[in-house]
Structures are given as C-alpha cells and as structure tokens.
Amino acid sequence: MNKQRSIYENFLEIVDKEPELTVYPDDIDDSITYSEGKAKKVLVNSYERNPHARKKCIEHYGLNCQVCDFNFEDKFGELGRNFIHVHHIVDISTIGNKYSVDPITDLVPVCPNCHAMLHKKKPAYSVEELKKIKKLF
Numbered sequence: 001m002n003k004q005r006s007i008y009e010n011f012l013e014i015v016d017k018e019p020e021l022t023v024y025p026d027d028i029d030d031s032i033t034y035s036e037g038k039a040k041k042v043l044v045n046s047y048e049r050n051p052h053a054r055k056k057c058i059e060h061y062g063l064n065c066q067v068c069d070f071n072f073e074d075k076f077g078e079l080g081r082n083f084i085h086v087h088h089i090v091d092i093s094t095i096g097n098k099y100s101v102d103p104i105t106d107l108v109p110v111c112p113n114c115h116a117m118l119h120k121k122k123p124a125y126s127v128e129e130l131k132k133i134k135k136l137f
C-alpha cells in the first residue's frame with residue numbers, strides 16, 4: 001500500500017509541474033488515500049466516486065489500459081491488483097446536474113501515464129485519438 005501510494009505521489013509530483021493539468025475530475029481510484037495537500041487539487045463528484053460505476057466499467061473493459069494495454073498486476077503482482085485509473089470521457093464542465101453516468105460509454109480504464117496524456121488538451125483527447133498518436137512512435 002505504501003509503495004502504491006508513493007508511486008501515485010510521484011505521479012502527482014510530475015503532474016504538479018504542469019499546473020493546468022492538475023485537476024483530474026475523473027480519477028476515481030478509491031484505493032488511494034490522498035494526502036491533505038493533494039486532495040485539494042482533485043475534484044470529484046458523486047458519480048465519479050461511485051464504486052458501482054467503476055466496478056461496472058472494469059467488468060466490461062477489464063483492468064488493462066485501453067490505450068496501451070498496460071496491466072498493473074502483470075508488472076507489479078499483488079501490489080498492482082485491481083489498480084487502474086478510470087477516465088471519465090465526458091468533460092465534467094459540459095454536463096449538468098441531472099447527468100447520470102453510463103459506466104460503459106462514459107468511463108474507460110486507463111493507466112496513469114495514458115491518463116495524463118489524455119488530459120494534455122481540454123477537452124481531453126479521446127482514447128482513439130491517443131492510440132493513433134501513440135502508433136506514430
């Protein structure tokens with residue numbers, strides 16, 4: 001758990017270098033306890049926190065990153081089990097209060113690296129766009 005947390009803290013540190021990218025409204029990995037300072041930077045809302053929606057999304061897509069196919073359990077064993085970010089495809093700022101999340105069309109599991117790349121522009125790149133960019137290299 002501590003290791004997982006330090007990996008995540010490192011990730012947040014990298015993100016910190018690009019202030020416009022520090023808000024990840026759809027990071028809904030609820031296994032992470034944010035330190036107080038970091039928590040202020042992470043906006044979440046009820047449906048993103050919804051463990052049921054996350055579970056449904058992962059049941060459908062599995063735990064592999066949908067951009068690069070990375071699987072945390074393959075690389076980190078027990079430590080990586082069930083670890084994946086869930087990206088919210090719809091830009092939160094464009095939707096109203098009555099929106100209800102569809103775990104399959106609105107959420108997608110991605111690794112933290114690809115997640116950061118998706119948020120390189122606003123609104124975020126689509127998974128397909130990022131896959132195309134990645135193929136060029």
Ligand SMILES: [Zn+2]
Nearest residue numbers: 065068111114
């Ligand atoms: Zn990835």
Ligand SMILES: [Zn+2]
Nearest residue numbers: 026087088115
């Ligand atoms: Zn995201």
